[in-house]
Amino acid sequence: MKTDLTDTTSSKINKALVLGRRAIGTPAVGMVLTLVIVTDEENAYDALKAANEASREHPSRTLVVIKRGSRSPRDRANARLDAEVRLGADAGSGETVILRLYGEVVDHAQSVVLPLLLPDAPVVVWWPVNAPTDPANDPLGALAQRRVTDTYAAEQPIEELTARAGTYTPGDTDLSWTRITPWRSMLAAALDQVHCTVTSADVAGEEFNPSVELLAMWLAERLKVPVRRSRSNGPGLTSVRLQTSAGPIVLDRPDGSLATLSIQGQPDRAVALKRRETAELIAEELRRLDPDDTYAASLRYGLERLDEEAAVTAPAPEQPVDVTAVPSAETDPAAGPEAGAEKKAPAAKKAPAKKAAAK
Amino acid sequence: MSTVDGANPLRDAADRRLPRIAGPSGLVIFGVTGDLSRKKLMPAVYDLANRGLLPPGFSLIGFARREWQDEDFAQEVHDAVKQHARTPFREEVWQQLIQGMRFVQGDFDSDEAFEQLKETIQELDKAQGTGGNFAFYLSVPPKFFPLVVQQLKKHGLADQKNGSWRRAVIEKPFGHDLASAKELNEVVHEVFPPEAVFRIDHYLGKETVQNILALRFANTLFEPTWNRSYVDHVQITMAEDIGIGGRAGYYDGIGAARDVIQNHLLQLLALTAMEEPASFDADALAAEKTKVLGAVRLPKDLSKATVRGQYAAGWQGGAKAVGYLEEEGIDPQSKTDTYAAIKLEIDNRRWAGVPFYLRTGKRLGRRVTEIAVVFQRAPHSPFDHTSTEELGRNAIVIRVQPDEGVTVRFGSKVPGTQMEIRDVSMDFAYGESFTESSPEAYERLILDVLLGDSNLFPRVEEVELSWKILDPIEQYWDKHGKPAQYESGTWGPVEADEMLARDGRSWRRP
Numbered sequence: 001m002k003t004d005l006t007d008t009t010s011s012k013i014n015k016a017l018v019l020g021r022r023a024i025g026t027p028a029v030g031m032v033l034t035l036v037i038v039t040d041e042e043n044a045y046d047a048l049k050a051a052n053e054a055s056r057e058h059p060s061r062t063l064v065v066i067k068r069g070s071r072s073p074r075d076r077a078n079a080r081l082d083a084e085v086r087l088g089a090d091a092g093s094g095e096t097v098i099l100r101l102y103g104e105v106v107d108h109a110q111s112v113v114l115p116l117l118l119p120d121a122p123v124v125v126w127w128p129v130n131a132p133t134d135p136a137n138d139p140l141g142a143l144a145q146r147r148v149t150d151t152y153a154a155e156q157p158i159e160e161l162t163a164r165a166g167t168y169t170p171g172d173t174d175l176s177w178t179r180i181t182p183w184r185s186m187l188a189a190a191l192d193q194v195h196c197t198v199t200s201a202d203v204a205g206e207e208f209n210p211s212v213e214l215l216a217m218w219l220a221e222r223l224k225v226p227v228r229r230s231r232s233n234g235p236g237l238t239s240v241r242l243q244t245s246a247g248p249i250v251l252d253r254p255d256g257s258l259a260t261l262s263i264q265g266q267p268d269r270a271v272a273l274k275r276r277e278t279a280e281l282i283a284e285e286l287r288r289l290d291p292d293d294t295y296a297a298s299l300r301y302g303l304e305r306l307d308e309e310a311a312v313t314a315p316a317p318e319q320p321v322d323v324t325a326v327p328s329a330e331t332d333p334a335a336g337p338e339a340g341a342e343k344k345a346p347a348a349k350k351a352p353a354k355k356a357a358a359k
Numbered sequence: 360m361s362t363v364d365g366a367n368p369l370r371d372a373a374d375r376r377l378p379r380i381a382g383p384s385g386l387v388i389f390g391v392t393g394d395l396s397r398k399k400l401m402p403a404v405y406d407l408a409n410r411g412l413l414p415p416g417f418s419l420i421g422f423a424r425r426e427w428q429d430e431d432f433a434q435e436v437h438d439a440v441k442q443h444a445r446t447p448f449r450e451e452v453w454q455q456l457i458q459g460m461r462f463v464q465g466d467f468d469s470d471e472a473f474e475q476l477k478e479t480i481q482e483l484d485k486a487q488g489t490g491g492n493f494a495f496y497l498s499v500p501p502k503f504f505p506l507v508v509q510q511l512k513k514h515g516l517a518d519q520k521n522g523s524w525r526r527a528v529i530e531k532p533f534g535h536d537l538a539s540a541k542e543l544n545e546v547v548h549e550v551f552p553p554e555a556v557f558r559i560d561h562y563l564g565k566e567t568v569q570n571i572l573a574l575r576f577a578n579t580l581f582e583p584t585w586n587r588s589y590v591d592h593v594q595i596t597m598a599e600d601i602g603i604g605g606r607a608g609y610y611d612g613i614g615a616a617r618d619v620i621q622n623h624l625l626q627l628l629a630l631t632a633m634e635e636p637a638s639f640d641a642d643a644l645a646a647e648k649t650k651v652l653g654a655v656r657l658p659k660d661l662s663k664a665t666v667r668g669q670y671a672a673g674w675q676g677g678a679k680a681v682g683y684l685e686e687e688g689i690d691p692q693s694k695t696d697t698y699a700a701i702k703l704e705i706d707n708r709r710w711a712g713v714p715f716y717l718r719t720g721k722r723l724g725r726r727v728t729e730i731a732v733v734f735q736r737a738p739h740s741p742f743d744h745t746s747t748e749e750l751g752r753n754a755i756v757i758r759v760q761p762d763e764g765v766t767v768r769f770g771s772k773v774p775g776t777q778m779e780i781r782d783v784s785m786d787f788a789y790g791e792s793f794t795e796s797s798p799e800a801y802e803r804l805i806l807d808v809l810l811g812d813s814n815l816f817p818r819v820e821e822v823e824l825s826w827k828i829l830d831p832i833e834q835y836w837d838k839h840g841k842p843a844q845y846e847s848g849t850w851g852p853v854e855a856d857e858m859l860a861r862d863g864r865s866w867r868r869p
């Protein structure tokens with residue numbers, strides 16, 4: 001069931017929600033949280049689709065906040081709020097309100113959202129694109145227990161990751177971190193099987209993918225060993241190699257779906273490690289709403305420190321695989337890997353990588 | 360530098376995204392061609408793999424008489440998974456699983472077959488890195504238990520060497536009375552130590568059943584009233600709408616009480632009535648469950664406190680149903696109960712004087728399992744009699760299946776100018792608040808076996824105590840009277856209604 005409201009207010013939207021629920025005969029629903037999606041018109045459809053799929057696991061009220069650009073000074077002066085209320089089969093297993101903001105009200109989105117939050121239930125804000133630099137201090141972010149960003153979708157993911165580390169507040173999380181949960185869980189399972197000492201690690205993945213950095217920082221933080229990063233053609237992360245006292249442990253996924261786990265002295269094994277859809281990532285994010293301390297610790301480890309540690313123990317430059325850490329460390333350790341990567345990456349190569357990212 | 364000495368540096372209790380993954384291991388299923396294996400076990404293994412909860416290299420060995428090759432077995436698992444798995448079929452997960460799938464053909468008394476099983480396990484340890492850790496799932500009729508267990512011992516398959524583990528998983532029935540249960544336990548424990556034996560009561564793997572503990576001990580709202588001061592009585596029901604189907608051979612002579620009350624219902628009773636465990640670990644839980652089962656007392660006059668019945672011909676949900684005695688393969692003189700209702704009391708400070716009514720039956724109104732805690736009426740009501748005429752007793756109902764959830768019933772004013780109070784329900788539904796994520800009971804239980812986590816498995820003492828409760832009733836039934844007949848599709852014999860009416864109560868319609 002859909003209700004369109006033009007030039008409306010939050011209280012009229014609330015009324016429409018109550019009437020709508022009565023009309024379809026479900027006066028009480030067990031929704032567990034409010035999910036606020038802040039996006040532009042271009043990304044709204046995909047984000048809402050993912051949220052609706054995720055709502056099958058976590059029935060929620062989804063508020064999509066779309067900030068419309070104004071084309072003229074007159075437009076800018078005329079503040080207006082349009083809403084589309086969806087209930088029942090049109091809204092996954094919850095309620096959806098799509099809010100379109102015009103003019104001045106764009107800067108006061110929290111005044112629209114606040115009256116529409118479910119009582120008592122937790123609030124999650126998700127920015128599929130264009131996340132604010134400091135999510136916790138954003139007016140909408142301040143309403144939420146949990147703030148979900150996605151550095152993968154950023155123009156300069158690596159810089160943005162560093163910025164996130166600077167402004168981290170408990171409750172922040174990033175989908176680039178969510179994406180590597182299966183990798184982390186498989187690597188932890190691999191170390192369950194072998195009693196050994198890890199001496200160093202290598203992580204390879206496509207460029208402009210902050211998951212590579214996050215996984216490397218997590219390994220460095222947990223294992224206290226130097227971790228090198230290298231570029232590959234993707235998709236996503238392609239391999240992790242742990243050097244251990246019991247020989248190398250390699251998790252290799254060239255095709256984005258089936259990986260091979262090799263442990264010295266044991267036969268190679270195929271393990272399913274498929275790249276997941278956004279809906280699955282959001283569902284994982286909504287499963288726990290307490291601060292993610294492991295993410296915080298990994299993020300704060302810092303890319304600079306990662307490069308320094310890797311440079312100190314890096315083997316002589318004859319190992320050509322290591323294109324990131326070694327050259328950038330030699331020229332200017334403070335510049336970080338992205339400086340080296342920018343120089344190396346021709347513009348033509350960047351485009352397909354971005355396309356894969358969007359998928 | 361980082362050393363892995365037992366503690367894995369990549370594991371951290373605060374990192375709650377990482378799931379509990381079983382260590383290197385494999386599962387051997389005896390009776391792999393059976394219904395349970397096809398409908399529950401194989402899909403559960405796949406669902407676990409799909410959720411990333413099985414270790415890389417997890418292996419599945421099927422053991423049965425059928426003349427299959429590994430490929431035939433894989434095909435069978437493939438079909439079973441496609442048909443019954445809860446999660447969508449994904450090729451890459453299947454590719455991971457299929458590498459560790461083997462089939463061993465043979466009879467349970469064949470030494471060659473068990474030697475071959477041993478070789479298969481050794482081969483898998485090499486090829487898949489299972490590290491000698493295997494669980495043996497005995498999905499076979501109980502009469503084969505001793506044979507299979509002895510064969511495992513004879514061929515050294517039950518030996519736990521070099522830190523590896525071997526575990527046995529057995530399904531109900533755990534005997535048919537106390538003596539046979541003890542005998543069975545002796546047979547199994549002669550080969551496997553008690554902590555390596557996992558008795559599956561699939562009810563305990565259900566989310567709602569685990570939620571009984573969360574509801575009672577994580578909240579402050581319910582526990583203060585959870586005692587004789589407020590509770591009038593408790594009803595625990597497990598109803599099935601089907602008849603015995605093709606299980607005549609198994610069911611006749613066993614009956615509803617042995618089949619359901621002894622295990623499922625008494626476990627539900629234990630969880631509902633037990634004191635708060637010191638912690639949520641297996642020993643603390645078992646201690647409390649054992650304590651409360653030990654405190655269960657039977658009423659003196661069993662003729663007034665127990666009822667048994669047999670379904671007679673009738674209409675069940677719009678389909679014509681034959682009576683139990685007319686079922687194929689059933690002796691027309693059979694005294695086996697297809698319905699049983701019993702009244703129990705618990706002799707402790709919390710529950711003294713509060714009856715627990717347990718009932719189960721086949722061909723009842725609908726398929727439902729629930730625990731209803733019915734409260735006393737308010738000791739004084741400021742409203743006059745006519746205004747509270749339609750007010751029943753407050754109740755908390757834990758709906759175990761289907762439509763898992765919790766219902767609270769209480770009185771509320773009917774809108775209007777008169778003061779009229781009527782019962783209303785407040786519902787919490789798992790399907791609404793946490794849709795779709797509930798794993799199947801078998802998934803949880805198989806994972807727990809592989810992890811060695813015995814929280815959700817009844818122990819020897821619990822099984823034996825349950826038989827001690829049921830045995831006197833069965834003996835009484837053997838000597839006195841015969842089952843009452845009840846029409847299929849109804850809620851059981853009138854005698855059961857009379858049993859509660861004598862106490863001034865009535866059965867809830869679930």
